[in-house]
Amino acid sequence: MGKELLAEFKPGHDRLVCIDSDGCVFDTMELKHKECFCPAMIKHWGLQPISKYARKAWEFENLYSRDRGQSRFITLYRTIELLKDWDEIREYGFQLPDTETLGIWLRETPAANHQSLERSDDPVLMRTLKWSLEVNERVADMVRGIPPFPYSAEVIRALSGQADIMVVSATARDALMREWEENGLLDCVAMICSQDEGTKKECIQAVKDHYSPDRVLMIGDAPGDRKAAYDNGVLFYPVRPGEEIRSWKEMKENYLSQFLDGTYREKSQTALIESFNSCLPVTPPWKEQGSYSWFS
DSSP, rough: TTHHHHHHHOOOSOOOEOOOOOOTTOOOOOHHIIIIIHHHHHHHHTTTTGHHHHHHHIIIIISTTTTTTOOHHHHHHHHHHHTOOOHHHHHHTOOOOOOHHHHHHHHHHHOHHHHHHTTOHHHHHHHHHHHHHHHHHHHHHOOOOOOOOOTTTHHHHHHHTTTTTEEEEEHHHHHHHHHHTTOOOOOGGEEEEEEOOHHHHHHHHHGGGGGGGGGGGEEEEOOOOHHHHHHTTTTTEEOOOTTTTHHHHHHIIIIIIHHHOOHHHHHHHHHHHHHHHHHSSOOOOTTTSSOTTOOO
8 A cells, every 4th residue: 555545546526525533533532542552552661660640641642632643653752751751750760761762763764654663673663563563453452333423424425425535544554444344434435544655744745736725625633633734735624622523513514515615714714723722732731831742
């Protein structure tokens, strides 16, 4: 698959709708992060003595902050950085794992994925790969039978007759295929772009020129989705964390028609994005001040 999938894409309509998957269409974020990602991190990174802090840091970073929705490798690095800056952990005298090589890799690698990790014999990157592979195993075993948010499937089916639907996600391809197929939505999709095809920004950039900017819409639940849309000069519709059902209902009743008639940017986008921006904090609740938006 990879980049070749994007290069071979042929549009079927004059509109494109890019949609994130986890936490946007499917209510999988809590289950995946609390039962799959975080336990595997505690195991592989030796965080058992500070597990309660590790859980709080991982959940803030991945579920409840403005860093929500980033690549698993970026949020792994950020989570351990949060732990390093936590006063109570310092009082324990606990030695947190070295992540310097992981930080360098994230800054320098053209693509943060398994293929890149497999080419390295660095112990930190090998540990990262083992953690990520176990996450995939846990997700395959644990995450199933999760329906889409109410109203989301109706919107997707309505759009599929008038726009090319492209799933744009940092999730592994196998998990995306399984979730969309078991919910009867795979036949609505023109293309699925996983972490192997590139970042969300890169995936949108690769196909957007087939359409005019006001006919390309990104639907997402994280600031990274908004930035991917902004960087490509296309529209963005936010699914607000904690208000997912309401967001999809509003899309169905109000904003779907605006996208189709070309008035969404003028009428509604700015106010919706302002509301979305206020949903997620930057500072963790255990810190009085400070920002943790590395790699932004």
